Amino acid sequence: EYWPTKVRANPTQLSSFAVSFDIDGVLLQGKHCLPNASESITLLQRLAVPFIFLTNGGGMSEKAHTQRLANRLSVCLDTRQFIQSHTPFLDLIPRLQEKNVLVLGGEQSNNIREVAEGYGFKNVITASDLAAANPSIFPFSEISQEHHNKLAKPLPAGPLVIDAITVWSSPRDWGLDLQLCRDLLLSDGGLLGSISKTAGDATLHNHGFQSDTPELFFCNPDHLWPTDYKGADGQPQLRFAQGAFKAALEGIWSVETNGKAPLISRTVGKPEHETFAYANNKLQAYQKVFHGAGAPDIGSIWMFDDNPASGILGANRYERGWKSVLLETGVHVAGTVPSVQPTSIQRDVKTAMGYAFQQEG
Template sequence: MAATPRVFQRLARPPPHVLTRLSHPQPWRQHRAFQTRVQSSGVPDYAFAFDIDGVLLRSSNPLPGAHEALTYLQRHRIPFILLTNGGGKSETERVSELSEKLNVELNVDMFVQSHTPFAEMHEYKDKTVLVVGGDYDKCQLVAKEHYGFQNVVTPGDLLCAYPDIWPFSKVFMDYYKSFAKPLPKPFNPANPAESLKIDAIFVYNDPRDWGLDSSILLDLLLSSQGHLGTLSKKNGDASLPNRGYQQDGQPALFYSNPDLWWASSHPLPRLGQGGFRVAFDGLWKSVTGGAKLEHTIFGKPYQPTYEFAERRLRAHWKALFEQVGLNDPLKRVYMVGDNPESDIRGANEYQSPHGSKWRSLLVQTGVYREGAVPSCEPTVIVKDVGEAVRWAVEDAKG
């Protein structure tokens, strides 16, 4: 069982032996009070990973201390990356926006969003894939123009070609027509060889039209070989694994983000992509009589996303200190997040193939609220990102 988290709070009159550790409200303005942990080569052997929403930003507004904290790390050449379950835009566009909002120079090598690992799924790049979620056609443009997928279809494309696929979305037809494109093939259940075939489904970002998206996902996962308009004869066959469901060449299903909640400008957290996933899972069980839904989830807290993030972080470290030539630079990584179920659980459970130790720092500026018992216990609870950096810099000395 994890140790009870320490709550890092300001003390009105701290005793002398902790005064240095706790009394500086902005360590980046007190450089001499914070000696960074370094190896004999003179470079730090620790780094940071920051969530964005609820840690650095709330909605589109910078949170207090975010600019100063990142500037402090850059000034002291302490490596960090931004690791978010958000997405819906290209890494280039998102980093440009973040650099402007936070007034900090960033680049794509320091940034991992929920669907960034999809770029490495080369086995589907010459197949036809369905991309779900996000505003307008931004996610399908990421898939095609940035990740190299050749044939991308969206639910909006399907609706505009076949409006009866989900009649209740006709009220949004003007929206879909503003970005929909022709299908690579029509779907023709009578002639599957000449019909549109979907080989994989990627949920890139929070779905906006749950009814349309759920209907199309159900059609594909119940189909024969991913051909829309067909139903597999294996569905419900008790002699087959999973009673025949998803046993007939249906497309693989990938989610990029498991977060049930995310912190927006609204006073209460809002449902995220994880909300859609849970809702669709319930719909699937109702339709299939409880069959298992085979799917793969990326994003925090899952091991593959943290492995991908650590590769990015180590590459960034080597770019900063290329002249040093060290083989195993990072001994410790501080994950700063606001969501106990993604940021904190992921850091706590991550098994680094490089042997680095990850510590979890939970801030009170996002999903988690002061006084609540976190569902996953962090190493420490802090007020905000500024205190998180200050605590970690001190902790790194030990």
């Protein structure tokens, strides 16, 4: 495996800065490389400037995602450089490892099962498991039932209690997944098929909703993201990301609760502080791994992102040393005023690199 800073043995040669790359809309558009993406990575490797990838994408293991990006960019990359939207779910392991965890999202349900099990979750239940065990749990499954039957594993015998709902990437079968979330959030302590006795009790905190139901975790707040889809005018049109699924669930929840109880959930992924703290620690740790415990901390970290509400907002809010460059190759449309002001706006990854190098002298 390759790590660029390895070539700098002398601490006086340490790079004073590092780069954090968003992927979709910065390096890739759909499956295709954006111009100068590979060259930018190769340049940082040659100059031994540390860098990581900080993406709200996911649905596969860090190793598989690193390999896929390396192939697309035709460069050599290290898994330790890679932080996906759900990488901070690793922090849930000490508490939820032995619990029944519903895992939603992923390219295929069995694929996301493997990813979650790879993190250390021992009792993973997928939407396919529930749909195959009881096809009428969602009444309009004619398009997807065969798929779920193929991917499902048998449920544990007896009544099933789900302790946590975790959304790992954009759910594929929204109807089924929304139904399951709604059912479990109204259930009696996560018992599948039950209805909570406290839900709707106006004398209770939050009107009794979600007082004894599974915890709910999301990992990607992005509402839309750039793919290779183009509209009738030939211009890219953004597609739904995981944040849109959460918005749909919030809409349903608002109806279920007569607007009296906001949906309680926890979210990681950009722009959340937890994700930036994770990325910051990871970069600083690498500095010590490759240059010894006495190596100074990295001074500035440049976040290159195309989405003002994602990497730009997160970098701006992070307390120490992060700077943000907004690129015009994805979500942000050139010439419009971004919702969050970055340190700089640049045309693409090449001009962003030039700007950062110039600022760092």
